[in-house]
Amino acid sequence: MKNFLVSYIFSDIADMMEIKGENFFKIRAYRKASQVIANLPEDIEEIMKTSSLGSIEGIGKALEGKIKEIIETGTCRHYEELKKDIPRGLVEMLKIPGLGAKRIKTIYDALNITTIDELEQAAKSHKLRGLPGIGVKTEQAILKGIQMLKGKAGKMLLSTALYLAEEIKDMLKFLPAVEKVEEAGSLRRRKELIGNIYLVVSSQSPAEVLEGFLDYPRITEVVARDTDKTSVVLDLGVQVDLRVVEPRSFWAALHHYTGNEDHNVKLKEIARTRGLDINENGVFKEKNNEVIYPGNEEEVYKLLDMPYIIPELREDKGEIEAAIEDRLPDPVKLADIKGDLHVHSNWSDGINSIEEIAIRAREMGYEYVAITDHSKSLKVARGLDEERLMRQIELIKKLNEEITGIRILTGIEVDILTNELLDFDDEILKELDVVIASVHSGFKQDREKITRRIVAAMENPFVNIIAHPTGRILGKRDSYDVDIDVILKTAAETNTILEINSTPDRLDLNDHLAMKAKEMGVKMVINTDTHELEGLKDIRYGIWVARRGWLEKGDVINTLPLSQLLEVLDKK
């Protein structure tokens, strides 16, 4: 699968072209192609061989040629030339909030600054202020942006880590020496951001496994190598740690490398009181040094008289105590989900028709799916005005008669305007099955103001759900300054449901807040907020957040069958 590589290169090209100041629409074509390819369900190499790349949305003659070049050579000339032209650091600077391509170029031209470190120094010694268009405030904003970025340095999104881990696992499974391979570490715990990808392999011949692994074409550097383990860096800057263990030790090892340190330490303490020592090789009886090799992870916990603790919980947040007292949550799972209540169609900024969405939702085994396009103020997204919304409702009514096996719910993602009002009157909102309210503007308003806006939305009797309640974008934007305690309290009081948004760079509410919300008696909904069919599958990211937040089926309203869901939505 080279989809990821092609997508990555196109996105990189777009960034570099932006810094060069090239045509906006040209840049957008690369961005769009990058996104489309990242979300392709098929292997792009297969498409190239069997049909036509030109049939893919957003790919024309020029990009088709470049895709072929990348598949055949791993790169393309256009990309290599841009890389010679544009220092790497300038591209990285695009990630700094408040700093765009134009100012990066201004700074580069004036001060010849090519790395984020140099930029930080220049900002600290006040060399940026005074440059055209940059004053004291911008300089401070840049400095703040750099610090935020550094706090997340070296981490990748869970979605990226999973994609790469799958690719590597698929490759390893082909090696005859490999018996089993699983990811461990924070990736297996499904944390939102991942440092290293950690893989555990069981094999009789570690040398063969390492040999085979080091042939992986994406490896650019071998950081460490031993007889049974290695650490490498991939072309995308990601570190992968691979450890090979004897087959009989596999489950002990997988367990050992999955829990975080605190979880493991606490388990070891408990084991010691029972005369046992748990480590990556197995479980040792201290009195006679007998070794037990667990045949699965359940056995590890069973030896300590505990029920199985799922990987998502193994972070010493009370799960061990809960296990001992037999009050672990029964975690919500993918199969519990009966529908998606936040989906965009091609009526606003989505790319699929309502009919396509409904059919795909039905294929996924859903009972219902809500169409929640943007409202009129969000011009970028071609938000719906009252008249178009009414027409959409009519269409959905008609489709519900034609399509069986799935109920399409009418809905809207209505903007919470900067003046605390909603983008639509109650007269309109009351016509809809699902009303989601969310903030898309005025992110920089102060705490009191933003909190008041969201509280006002929750107090509206027709608003069912607050989408992405904190507004953060992982690696790009911190949440807006909102008093989350007030939001949770008001949600509980007004029967407003809070969303766990499954978009891989949102995951908002996050696991901590989801847990807190549950404690305060707030109900939640796990939605994708997707703009295209493939994105419906991203619901799994939201499920993982929920599981990490100890949520059970009963805490999540879209596990309810349709009739009960409608009751909950009506109850407000």
Next chain:
DNA sequence: GCCGTTTTCGGCCCGACTGTTTTCAGTCG
């Protein structure tokens, strides 16, 4: 760069906000 098309080139994503200006440019959603 793609797309649609009255097939050969014009349209494609717009408006608020901020900070820098002294009438506007850059950034962002």
